Amino acid sequence: MTLLDGLGESGPAPASPAAVPEFTGPVIELRDLTRTFPGDPPVHALRATDLSVARGEYLSVVGPSGSGKSTLLHMLGLLDRPTTGDYLLDGAATGTLPERDRAALRGGRIGFVFQSFHLLAQRTVLDNVLLATLYSGVPRNERRERALAALDRVGLSHRLDFLPTVLSGGERQRVAVARAVIASPHVLLADEPTGNLDSVTSEGVLDLFDELHRDGLTLVVITHDDAVSSRAQRRVRIADGVLTEVA
């Protein structure tokens, strides 16, 4: 089991990056962050971006495709590293953290909802939700209880043993939401959460987001759909790698 221990995740584990005892500042803070993809000419996906998302905020990021939306999502989700600048999650710098700590932060603090759901087709609804507890440090004896509660909350208690393939798009996305929130993340990142849904089921998912927001969850929804972004408390537009607040 030690064969793969060193895979790019070397380096001593730092004192827990989240060892700040009481942090009340913004959950997400981008400081002069840029992301440039090497090439000829280089692609500036994000230019000198500053962004601060307070605890409990519901933010939407809108922009056409190719505007840097995905790059921003990858930054916020700790799936990519900035070229310059830094990204503070709960006040702790993440830009230079070793990969294993970033993975731990992803598992423990961030919930993802994807456009294409990303459910495992061969696993039951319950298993799919439980998947998120494997890597995030949810206490073993709470896993099942929490998964059942999460599925109950998204209204899928009657679908526990179903395979995702027999669910409707809206149901699948609700499974994905249950999976995203089971580990009690600090922020929920949604990437075009309604992109594969019709308008009626979209409403259902967005209503669920509203509920989560009311309960105090911080949400960042990335979309090109104005109907989706209008649900958010605060809107940010991105174009050519530059963020601008929308009134």
Add this chain to the structure above:
Amino acid sequence: MARLGRPAWLGRPAWLGRGSATRPGAIVARGNALDRFGLGDLVAESAHGVAAKPGRLILTIIGTVLGIGSLVVTIGLAQTAAGQIARQFDAVAATQVLVEPSTSQTQGGRRTTGRIPWDVEDRLGRIAGVTAVGAVGTVSIGDVRITVVPVNDPSVATSAPPQVLAATPGALEAVRGRVVTGRFFDSGHDERADRVVVLGARAALRLGVNRVDRQPSIFIGERAYTVIGIIDDVQRRTDLLDAVILPVGTARADFGLTALEQAHGTIAVGAGPVFEAQAALALDPTTPEAITVQVPPPPSALRQSVQADINAIFLALGAVALLVGGLGIANVTLLSVRERVGEIGLRRALGARKKDIGNQFLVESGVIGLLGGLLGAALGVFVVVAVSLAKEWTPILDTWVVLAAALLGGVIGLAAGTYPALKAAGIEPITALRGGS
């Protein structure tokens, strides 16, 4: 560590923070390392991966099954055959010779055509490689009784007397017998025709003789014979144990013994051919064909070397099958990694480390290999047993060979899975999450 005291979903959600500051550090550091992707989780996830496509699994493990199976069969049959040879190789049989007069079928029944001379010990003892030689003949005593006390009691039910045999002094050693008490007679007794007897163990029991230090006598008819010893544990002519044994000279003098019926001898290993060529001539130079000589067969060196060649070929075939099986596992695991890029990306987004992903695929291929090994070992055992049954052999197969073969499958699976696992661990979550489902 601060653990969530109650489920987040019952009552107020955990992320609510209750209107005041939350504990940012609590989430990552919460619980302990045991709650993160542990060995149990790893095995469970891998098992799901293995079981996801049963049809493919079967095709994947066929190579390993055949490879492990042929290894087990080869080793098992080699061990079984070795056991069989060992069973057949009997040290007594390999060094024991027998000389008899030839017989011919005539109208009056079977007749012996030759005879063993009285000085058979002398003649055969001079042949190179002979370590002991002795002869035995049956003595006809007529209708007399053999008793310990000569009481003529007509009311006693007549019982068949023990057989009376004549033996040369070397006979005991030639049939590998043992003196229980007393002694065997020697050439002196033989030449003087002394009235002494040696009893076989069962005959002694029947006659009630169990010690010879008081020189007990038995009576054959009216003549008294001193019992000088009791013998046991003979390897040939087990009828000696039921017999009263006289020296040949005594038997000739008292009962008119006319011929010896068998000469037994022990020889050194490998002396069989020499003995076979010379024994008949030594006993009857003019008509050697009148003497039949039985010697042990020479060890079949050729058969053993052929066996070894066949084993080597089968082992090589097994190794090739294992190599192919390993490549098959590597191939399928690699394919599986490509197909499951989306899953890998998802797991990484959910907090899996590269190590977790790599281990998962490594364990999957290890489990596939182990399954192949177990099936192959079982198949191999079955074949060994079936072949043994058909050949009426005793199947012999070391348990550790079977276990090691099954484990070897797992090792091959791990080795085959290393490269795909490294590939899987190296997949970037961004590329993995783009597209896919």
